[in-house]
Amino acid sequence: MKARDPDTVSAAIAPIRQVQDNDRLSRLFAAHYGRVLTAAYRVTGNMSDAEDVAQSVFLRLGRGEIPQVSNFGGYLYRSSVNAALDLLRQRKPAESLDAAGDKQAVGPGASPEKAASDRELGNMLRQAISELTQRSAEMFALRYLEDMDNRQIAELMDTSQAVVAVTLYQARAKLRKKLARLKRGML
Numbered sequence: 001m002k003a004r005d006p007d008t009v010s011a012a013i014a015p016i017r018q019v020q021d022n023d024r025l026s027r028l029f030a031a032h033y034g035r036v037l038t039a040a041y042r043v044t045g046n047m048s049d050a051e052d053v054a055q056s057v058f059l060r061l062g063r064g065e066i067p068q069v070s071n072f073g074g075y076l077y078r079s080s081v082n083a084a085l086d087l088l089r090q091r092k093p094a095e096s097l098d099a100a101g102d103k104q105a106v107g108p109g110a111s112p113e114k115a116a117s118d119r120e121l122g123n124m125l126r127q128a129i130s131e132l133t134q135r136s137a138e139m140f141a142l143r144y145l146e147d148m149d150n151r152q153i154a155e156l157m158d159t160s161q162a163v164v165a166v167t168l169y170q171a172r173a174k175l176r177k178k179l180a181r182l183k184r185g186m187l
Contacts, residue, residue, distance in 0.1 A: 024066055029058055032073055036080040042145040043084035043129075045122055053083045074156045078138065081146075085137045088130035128178040136171040143168055 036057055041050035057079045069075045129137050135157075142148045142156065143164075150164045157164070 022062075025058070025062055028061070028066070028072060028076070032076045033058070035073065036076050039077055039080040039141075039146060040084040043081055043126070043141050044087060045126055049087055050084070053080060053087060057083055071156075078156065081138050081141050082134065085130060085134065085141070088126055091130075124179055124182045125175070128175050128182065131178065132171055132174060136167050136174075139164055139167050140171045140175070 033054060037050055037054040040053035040057075041047055044050050044053065057076060060079075067075070129140060132140065139153055139157065142153045143150070148156070150161045150168070153164045154161045
C-alpha cells in the first residue's frame with residue numbers, strides 16, 4: 001500500500017472545503033444579515049455605515065475559516081456591534097456629526113430646530129460611546145440600543161449579570177460626564 005503525501009491530500013481537499021464554507025457562509029448571510037444590519041444601524045445611526053459594517057462582518061468570515069461557535073447569531077451580532085463601534089472610533093468628531101446628521105430622517109410634525117437638536121444629541125452620544133472601552137461600549141449598545149436585559153448580555157458575553165450591571169453603571173457615569181462636557185463646548 002502506497003503512503004499519500006499529506007500536502008497532496010490537503011491540496012485535493014481544499015476546493016471541497018472552500019465550496020462547503022461558501023455554502024455555509026451563504027446560509028449564515030441569509031439567516032443573519034438583517035439582524036447584523038439592524039445592530040450596526042442602531043450603533044452608527046446611519047444606514048450607509050450600517051451596510052458597510054454588515055458587509056465587512058461577512059467579508060471577514062469569507063476571507064478566513066468560519067469559526068465553530070455554539071451561538072452563531074450571537075457571535076455575528078457582537079461582531080456587528082464591535083465593527084460599528086470601531087467605525088465610530090475611527091472617525092473624527094466633525095466628520096461623524098456631518099455624515100450622520102445629514103442622513104437621519106425628520107419625523108412628521110417635528111420642527112427643524114428640534115430635529116437638528118435630536119440629531120446633534122444622538123451624534124454626541126455616539127461620539128461618547130465610541131470613547132468607552134470596547135467591552136463597556138458593547139454592553140451599553142446591547143442594553144440601551146438593542147434593549148437586551150442584563151441576563152441576556154451576560155449570556156452573550158460569557159460573564160455574570162453582576163459584571164454587566166457594574167459595567168453599565170460605570171459606562172453611564174462616564175457618558176454623563178462626557179455629554180456634559182460636549183454640551184458645554186457647543187454653547
